[in-house]
Amino acid sequence: MTAISPAADRAATRETSIAIAEARARARLRRRHALVIGLRFAILIVFLGLWELGADYNIIDPFFFASPSGIWEQIWSWITEGTSQGPLWLQIYVTLEETFLGFVIGALGGIAAGIILGRNRLLADVFSIYIKIANSVPRVVLGSVFIIALGLGMASKVALAVVMVFFVVFANAFQGVREADRAMIANAQILGASPFQITRTVIIPSAMSWILASLHVSFGFALVGAVVGEFLGAKQGMGLLISTAQGAFNANGVFAAMIILAVMALVVEFIITRFENYVVKWRPAPFNEQGA
Amino acid sequence: MQLQTMAAQKLSPAAPPADAAIAIDDVTLRFVTPDGHMMTAIRDFTMTVARGEFACVVGPTGCGKSTTLNLVTGLLRPTTGNVRVMGNPVTDISRDIGFVFQADALFPWRSVIDNVAAGPLYRGTPKAEAYDKARDWIARVGLARFEKHYPHQLSGGMRKRVALAQTFINQPKILLMDEPFSALDMQTRTAMQDELLGLWSEQKSSVVFVTHDLEEAVALADKVYVLTAGPGTVKSVYRIDLPRPRVMADIRYDPKFVEIAKVIWNDLREEVQLGQSRGLQTGH
Ligand SMILES: Nc1ncnc2c1ncn2[C@@H]1O[C@H](COP(=O)(O)OP(=O)(O)O)[C@@H](O)[C@H]1O
Ligand SMILES: [Mg+2]
Numbered sequence: 001m002t003a004i005s006p007a008a009d010r011a012a013t014r015e016t017s018i019a020i021a022e023a024r025a026r027a028r029l030r031r032r033h034a035l036v037i038g039l040r041f042a043i044l045i046v047f048l049g050l051w052e053l054g055a056d057y058n059i060i061d062p063f064f065f066a067s068p069s070g071i072w073e074q075i076w077s078w079i080t081e082g083t084s085q086g087p088l089w090l091q092i093y094v095t096l097e098e099t100f101l102g103f104v105i106g107a108l109g110g111i112a113a114g115i116i117l118g119r120n121r122l123l124a125d126v127f128s129i130y131i132k133i134a135n136s137v138p139r140v141v142l143g144s145v146f147i148i149a150l151g152l153g154m155a156s157k158v159a160l161a162v163v164m165v166f167f168v169v170f171a172n173a174f175q176g177v178r179e180a181d182r183a184m185i186a187n188a189q190i191l192g193a194s195p196f197q198i199t200r201t202v203i204i205p206s207a208m209s210w211i212l213a214s215l216h217v218s219f220g221f222a223l224v225g226a227v228v229g230e231f232l233g234a235k236q237g238m239g240l241l242i243s244t245a246q247g248a249f250n251a252n253g254v255f256a257a258m259i260i261l262a263v264m265a266l267v268v269e270f271i272i273t274r275f276e277n278y279v280v281k282w283r284p285a286p287f288n289e290q291g292a
Numbered sequence: 293m294q295l296q297t298m299a300a301q302k303l304s305p306a307a308p309p310a311d312a313a314i315a316i317d318d319v320t321l322r323f324v325t326p327d328g329h330m331m332t333a334i335r336d337f338t339m340t341v342a343r344g345e346f347a348c349v350v351g352p353t354g355c356g357k358s359t360t361l362n363l364v365t366g367l368l369r370p371t372t373g374n375v376r377v378m379g380n381p382v383t384d385i386s387r388d389i390g391f392v393f394q395a396d397a398l399f400p401w402r403s404v405i406d407n408v409a410a411g412p413l414y415r416g417t418p419k420a421e422a423y424d425k426a427r428d429w430i431a432r433v434g435l436a437r438f439e440k441h442y443p444h445q446l447s448g449g450m451r452k453r454v455a456l457a458q459t460f461i462n463q464p465k466i467l468l469m470d471e472p473f474s475a476l477d478m479q480t481r482t483a484m485q486d487e488l489l490g491l492w493s494e495q496k497s498s499v500v501f502v503t504h505d506l507e508e509a510v511a512l513a514d515k516v517y518v519l520t521a522g523p524g525t526v527k528s529v530y531r532i533d534l535p536r537p538r539v540m541a542d543i544r545y546d547p548k549f550v551e552i553a554k555v556i557w558n559d560l561r562e563e564v565q566l567g568q569s570r571g572l573q574t575g576h
Contacts, residue, residue, distance in 0.1 A: 187397035189385055190365060191462065192414035201410070205401045282401040282442045 063251065070252040071259065078256065083241055088260075095226050095238040096264065098154055102161020103222035110166045110218075111211055114173025118207075119199060124174075135167050140228055147233045157234065161225030165218040172214035176207025209283070212276045219268050223261065300552040301531040303515075311379060313466055313498035314341040314364055319373030321359060332523040333359045337373070339517060339526060343465075346492060346499045348509035350560060351519030352567025357502040360524070361468045364500065365389055377466060387415070390464030390497075392455055394471040398443045404430060404454050405439040411462040429457040433487065449480035453487070460491055467492070469501045473508070485512060485540040493537065506560060510534075510553050511543050518559050521567035528559055 048068045054060035055067035062070060078088040085091060117124040143160045150156035180203050188202045230239025238257055245253025309315075316339040322330045334356035341347045349357050362368040363375050366382045375382045377389070398407050405426050412422035430439055433453040443451055452472065459467065469488075473481045489512065492499060503509050509516050516530045532552060534543065543549050 181395075181397070183393045183395045183397040184399065186365075186367060187391065187393060188399075188410070188414070189367070190389060190391045191411040191458070192387060193410075194414070197414055201414075202399065205399070208401075280401070282403075282444075 063249070066251040066255045071255045074250075074252040074256040075259070084244060085236060085240060091236060091238050091241055092260065092264065094154075094236040095223075095230065095261075098157040098226040098229070098237070099161055099219070099222045101154075102158045102225055103165055103219055105158070106162040106165025106222065107169045107215060107218060109162070110169025110171075110214075111173045113166075114170045114175075114211075115177055115199065115203065115207070118174045118177025119203065131167075131170070135171075139163050139167075139225075143225075143229050143232045146229065152233050152235055157226045157229030157237070157239075160229040161222040164221040164225035168218040168221060169211065169214045172210045173207055176210030177203055179210070180206040209280060212272075212279065215272055215276075216269065219272060220265055223265055227261065300555050301533065303529040303531055309340065311343075312340045312376070313343045313345070313378060314339070314500065315376040316340075316360070316363060317374050317376070319363060319370040319375060321356075321363065321368065322371045334522075334524045336525050341466075341498050341500055341515075343498055344496045345514050346501065346512060347515045347517060348501045348503060348513035349517045349519060350503060350506050350509045350556075351517075351524060352521050352564045353504065355519045355522045355563070355567060356524030357519065358470050361391070361470055361500060361502060364466070364468055365391060386466075387462075388465040390459040390462055390467045392459050392467070392469040392472040394474060396443070396451060396455075398451060398454055398458070400443050403440050403442055404435060404446070407443070407454055408457045408461055411458060415462070425461055426457075429461045430454075432491075433457045447480075448476055449484065452476065452480075452484055456484075456487065456491065460495065463495065463497075465497055467495075467497045467499045469499065471503055472501075474503070474505070481508075482540045488512070489536075489538060489540075506557055507544060507553055510549060510556065511538065511540055516556060518556060519563070521563045521570060527563060530556055 051060065052068045055062040055065070055070075060067075082088060083091060117127060139160075142163055143156070146156040146159045150159060184206070185198060185202055188198050193201065226237070227239035227242070230237035231243045232239075234240045238261055242254055242257045245251075245257065316337055319337045320332065320335045321337075322332050325331050337356075337360065339347075339349075339360070349360065351357055359368060363370055364377060364382070366385045369382075377386050399410065402410070405423065408429055409422045409426035412425055413419070417425070427436075427439065430436055433456055435450060435453055435457070438446065438450065443454065446454065455472070473484050476484060485508065501509070501512060510532055513532050516532060518527045518530070519525065520527045530552070534546070534548060534552075
């Protein structure tokens with residue numbers, strides 16, 4: 001004779017009902033995710049469709065505002081036949097190289113300056129006024145100065161990108177250093193850390209999330225710096241492509257270049273996010289993992 | 293003497309002897325506030341901790357308890373008077389000192405083992421040796437399974453254990469603790485107090501333990517310092533002659549413990565009330 005204890009029975013029922021509820025909740029989340037993605041695509045298709053139709057019926061003048069099919073043809077012909085300045089990939093490469101150099105130099109400089117001033121009250125008090133002044137100058141204007149001083153080559157674009165990036169990263173690194181927890185610093189000091197060890201093992205890691213946040217924005221700034229630099233005067237690059245298209249009243253060309261730049265920015269943004277997740281894996285997971 | 297029959301023996305303050313582990317001699321410390329005024333945090337403060345002694349400091353909030361500890365670490369310097377640690381004037385942060393903070397002072401980007409190994413690594417111990425030591429200390433505080441965890445993955449009590457291991461691994465001759473267990477729930481706190489007394493009796497360090505909880509002070513200490521409301525000075529000192537080893541879960545029901553706590557509370561109460569009424573006036 002086997003007796004089934006009512007308690008065990010109840011426990012089993014409870015477990016199955018929990019499993020069912022969980023499966024339902026998961027299915028609901030999946031459906032919602034699919035809905036969000038679907039709606040995003042729908043909006044894109046409707047937008048492009050209306051634009052194309054508007055251009056076909058001349059409600060939107062394609063001469064000024066281009067059209068999706070025209071933009072696509074332009075991109076395709078750049079890919080297959082190259083641009084008037086040479087192959088497309090070379091233009092992308094040149095712009096990326098300038099952006100990347102400017103980004104790295106500007107970010108490293110900004111981080112170093114932020115840490116040095118953040119750690120030294122006197123320097124911070126002395127230099128803060130100059131940094132405010134420099135920060136309030138519209139930096140794009142410096143592009144003209146750099147072209148006069150450094151010529152049409154790569155250096156002037158890199159310099160503009162550096163200036164664009166430096167202040168953003170500096171401000172964040174400085175703030176991050178200042179926000180470093182005092183108890184944590186005292187703890188390291190008492191555990192035996194030298195000032196340099198404190199900077200390396202406490203200050204920099206705790207400023208890291210501030211610095212990484214600024215890297216996100218500042219890559220975009222570096223790209224703007226490089227493109228504007230090319231726009232003002234260059235022999236190669238996406239910025240020159242835009243200014244050539246503008247000169248020829250080729251709206252499709254301007255939009256096509258813009259889209260290529262946007263894709264470049266998104267790809268790099270993705271890489272930075274990956275890097276960030278790798279560097280700060282000690283952080284608790286945010287509550288809204290999905291949906292981004 | 294009548295007081296001697298009780299376990300709480302009131303001591304008369306005296307100039308500290310030369311061989312004390314910690315000697316704070318007639319110290320006054322003033323802060324310059326951001327608007328340029330002078331503010332006295334502690335005044336005419338004298339305190340001695342003998343080698344191997346467990347001293348507790350109680351007093352109302354803002355009376356200068358943390359300031360006192362920072363004088364011993366060397367993070368703050370006295371305006372007048374002098375502070376000696378193991379017989380030497382405090383000039384720099386001493387290697388003999390360990391400090392457990394009230395707030396979480398663990399490094400959140402380091403795993404448990406990296407946190408515990410920090411002290412030896414800072415002090416130049418070879419890596420392999422530092423990590424062996426760290427593993428040993430983590431096991432001693434009962435966290436062997438959590439070496440690779442990050443602080444945010446641990447409970448408050450577990451984080452405190454990591455903090456204890458992080459401090460004890462340097463084998464400090466002097467252990468300073470600033471309300472270390474005040475954020476913990478009752479059960480966890482009792483467990484941590486036992487843990488602390490166990491580690492202390494092995495290490496024979498001299499301890500200054502700051503708390504606003506009088507019962508905690510009486511339960512742990514050889515000697516209790518009662519401070520006046522700010523600017524803090526020593527109001528009275530009591531020797532606690534409860535036998536050791538003490539079991540934290542039981543000691544609070546010991547009639548002798550209750551009696552001592554009552555005597556000291558009578559002393560402390562007016563300072564707490566004074567501190568509170570001042571706090572209300574100045575908006576603290
Ligand atoms: N760095 C500081 N600058 C100015 N005043 C301070 C500073 N640190 C502490 N104080 C003041 O000194 C007094 C004692 O502080 P503290 O030692 O932290 O008190 P407790 O730890 O007993 O609560 C308080 O009134 C506090 O406001
Ligand atoms: Mg305090």
